[in-house]
Amino acid sequence: MDQETANALFNVGGFLLFFNAPPNLEFGIDYNAWTVGPLFKGVKLIPPGLHFIYFSATSKEGVQGIRTGFFKYFESQEVVVREWNPASEDLRDETELDPDQVERYRLNIRDFDRNMGPYPLDPPTFYQRWQRLTNYITPGLVRRILPNNGRVSHLPSKSASTDEVLDVKDKRVGRQVEKEEGMEFTYFDLRQSFPRGATGDEVTRWSLDKSWLARDLLQRVYRNNHTLMLGEMQLAFVCLLMAQNFSGFNQWKHLVHLLCSCEDLVQEKPNMFIDFFDVLQYQLDECPEDFFRDILSENNFIASMLKTFARNIPPNSVDLRSRFERLKKFIATRFKWEIPESDSDEDDDEPVVVEME
Known part of the structure; x- marks a missing residue:
């Protein structure tokens, strides 16, 4: 991603903060997935609109777990906070976190910049394909059909x-x-x-x-x-x-x-x-x-x-x-x-x- 695009997206793009990711976790958003490292703290510069965030834990034996995820309609500059729960091998959403702490994360989002990966826009065809697949999905549809936080x-x-x-x-x-x-x-x-x-x-x-x-x-x-x-x-x-x-x-x-x-x-x-x-x-x-x-x-x-x-x-x-x-x-x-x-x-x-x- 060139610097001009990155600067433009920083003014409108959303952020997903992800804390305490376990080793060898598969983490993905839309068409892009990675095995994350210990310094990973989430994704930045997420284009406004609908996205699918998903994850799959890996056992000590190297067996990939069931893929689970959630749909989220990101507003411009919205900051979403999630934390890994090792007991359930699932994510805690913001209702399970300290609201004061979540607000501090939002106010200090730039502190996490170097530990957040940018939303991949290269090659651009991946994002274009995602848009074509989801262009009629509204936030209301997601709330009605997937009432469990997407x-x-x-x-x-x-x-x-x-x-x-x-x-x-x-x-x-x-x-x-x-x-x-x-x-x-x-x-x-x-x-x-x-x-x-x-x-x-x-x-x-x-x-x-x-x-x-x-x-x-x-x-x-x-x-x-x-x-x-x-x-x-x-x-x-x-x-x-x-x-x-x-x-x-x-x-x-x-x-x-x-x-x-x-x-x-x-x-x-x-x-x-x-x-x-x-x-x-x-x-x-x-x-x-x-x-x-x-x-x-x-x-x-x-x-x-x-x-x-x-x-x-x-x-x-x-x-x-x-x-x-x-x-x-x-x-x-x-x-x-x-x-x-x-x-x-x-x-x-x-x-x-x-x-x-």
Whole structure:
């Protein structure tokens, strides 16, 4: 980072003070992770906005522990203070620290300057990629979905009454998946995609076309702002990508399924779905090829969803059709997979992904 950039960021950037880090701790922020040394006291010059801070302890035998972290929306020049708790191998947040001491740290932040690493902006592509993945995530979304101070892990939550692991059933893949602690993603049932009291014809219509359900969620949950729905889709994906969080994976799949199944809404709001494809392509671009093949393409998920969407594109939506074709070309180039054209005579049980030579 050049001195001019560093000086500019010092006037607006945030700070994360981290005290008593143990030896060989993996510590990371966004796309950057390090094994920290004894002099490490945190990160400075953090660009204002959303960031994911994570850590993983290493045992005496050299075994890496579970990655845990938290999302934090940094305001300009905000100072966040955390301290390592060796008993729990976790971080103490500011509510567990002496408030007078925390205030002294904030007032004397420059005293820690030489022991704080600058937020990495070289290469700049790392930060740009992070921005593209998170540009619709608002502080309000983080507070609602991650009420435990933005914390994310893939440890199972416990029932207060039975102390048993709570499971949620993902019926689309036919297996149990853990429900992680402190996750409050928006609940909706894709099988109940019609209004209460619907007639038989309405049940049939809105079961095939999920537009009623999508409109209901947009109105009730997202204040008629589709970027907030896409923000939840982004937050779910980043929880999976950065913390291997499978509650996030489930929510991401639910939202992709929903948005690819809205024939009526596509005609009404084509720009919403252009934004959706921008988000989806950025996400797929972050997936290693083996991750795409083994996870995202399970049961031909991506291919079958995009094939469904292709049937819903209105003939006069030139911009949406062009954006959809660009996404198909990206998938073919990036993963060597081809999404076949829709064919009403095709057996729905046959594979819908063709692996290219």
